[in-house]
Amino acid sequence: MNKAVNGTTTAGTHRSVLRRLVGYALLIAAGLGAVTAHTCLAETPLISKKAPELVRTDLNHKRVDINAYRGKVVLLNFWATWCAPCQLEIPRFVAWQSQYGAQGLQVIGVSMDDDPALVRKLITKLKLNYPVVMGDEKLGELYGGVLGLPVTFLIDRNGEIRAKFQGETDLNAIDMQLKSLLNHR
Amino acid sequence: MQCSLISRSAMYAALVAALLLACPQSPAQFSGPGIDSSSAYSVPQTQLLQAEALNHLLQATGSTPAKPLVLQVGSHVLFAQAHIPGSEYIGPGSQPEGLQQLQKRVASLPKKKFIVLYCGCCPWNRCPNLGPAYKLLHDMGFTNVKVLYLANNFGTDWADKGYHVEQGR
Numbered sequence: 001m002n003k004a005v006n007g008t009t010t011a012g013t014h015r016s017v018l019r020r021l022v023g024y025a026l027l028i029a030a031g032l033g034a035v036t037a038h039t040c041l042a043e044t045p046l047i048s049k050k051a052p053e054l055v056r057t058d059l060n061h062k063r064v065d066i067n068a069y070r071g072k073v074v075l076l077n078f079w080a081t082w083c084a085p086c087q088l089e090i091p092r093f094v095a096w097q098s099q100y101g102a103q104g105l106q107v108i109g110v111s112m113d114d115d116p117a118l119v120r121k122l123i124t125k126l127k128l129n130y131p132v133v134m135g136d137e138k139l140g141e142l143y144g145g146v147l148g149l150p151v152t153f154l155i156d157r158n159g160e161i162r163a164k165f166q167g168e169t170d171l172n173a174i175d176m177q178l179k180s181l182l183n184h185r
Numbered sequence: 186m187q188c189s190l191i192s193r194s195a196m197y198a199a200l201v202a203a204l205l206l207a208c209p210q211s212p213a214q215f216s217g218p219g220i221d222s223s224s225a226y227s228v229p230q231t232q233l234l235q236a237e238a239l240n241h242l243l244q245a246t247g248s249t250p251a252k253p254l255v256l257q258v259g260s261h262v263l264f265a266q267a268h269i270p271g272s273e274y275i276g277p278g279s280q281p282e283g284l285q286q287l288q289k290r291v292a293s294l295p296k297k298k299f300i301v302l303y304c305g306c307c308p309w310n311r312c313p314n315l316g317p318a319y320k321l322l323h324d325m326g327f328t329n330v331k332v333l334y335l336a337n338n339f340g341t342d343w344a345d346k347g348y349h350v351e352q353g354r
Contacts (some may be wrong), residue, residue: 084313135262140266147267148262150307
C-alpha cells in the first residue's frame, strides 16, 4: 500500500515537474521571443531628425510630398512584391489606415520593386487604402540605406523620425508606438 | 528539495526553450523532406558560405584561393544601393526572367566553376530567390556552387559589418 502510495506520489511529482518544465520552457521562449521581436527596432542616425525629402508621384498619379503631411503621424513603409514578410504586414497597415486615419495617421508605401506593373497588381489584390510610390536607390540612401526589407519608419506630427523597424517585426510593438505618437499633439 | 527540483527543471526548461527558439532558424533544417524548393532552406547546409569567409576570399591576394564568380539573384534596386564589389546583377531567382538570365550567364562556364549566389533581400527563411537559383545551377550540373548565408539581410549581415560594398547598377 505504501509502495502504491509512494508510486502514485512519485508519478504525480514527475507529472508536476514535467508540467513545470513545459511551463518554464514556454515562459522563457515567450520572453526570449519578445526580446527577439524588439531587436527589429533598428538603430538609425535618422532618429529625431526631419524625415528626408520624399516627393514622388504615386501609382494613382497623385503627388506625394512627405512635408505635406506635417501635423499627421506618418507610417512610411518600404516594401516589395517579392518580400513575403512585407505582405504579412500590409493588411495591418490597411487596417490601421482605416482605424486611425481620423486621428491623423497617414500610411505611405514605398515599393522597391523594379516593375510597377507587379506593384499595381498587388495593390489591387491587397486593397491598399494609402498611397504607394516607387522607390529607388536614391530614396533608399536618403533613408539611411534600405538594404533589406521590410523597413518601416514612424514619423511624428512635426515631421521627425521617431522609430525605425527592420525585418520581421512584432506589429504590436509598432501599434503601441503609433498610438503613443497619435496621442501626442 | 522542492527548490532543487524547481531549479533543475528550470535549467532544463531553459535548454528546451533555447532549442525551441533555435530550431526554426537553424541551418540544420536545410534540404529536409517536404521543404519547398523556392525556400532558401532548400539549399543544402554544406553549400552555405558565411559572410566572413566570402569576404576573406575576396580580400585574398594572389591567384590562390581562386576567386569565385559572385552573382546577385535578388532586387535590382537593392543591388544599386550596395552590392559586393565585383558581383554581377542577374535578377530575382523567384521570377522566370531572373532564372533565364542566370542560365544565360553561366551557359558557357565550366561546370566546376566556383560560383557564389547571394540575395539578402529579406530574412533568410523568407528569401524567395536563392532556392530556385541554386536549384537551377545544380540541375545544370554545376558542382561548385555556394550560397552566401545572410540571416537577416544584406545591410545587417554584410554592409553593417564593414565588408566592402560598391554602388551602382
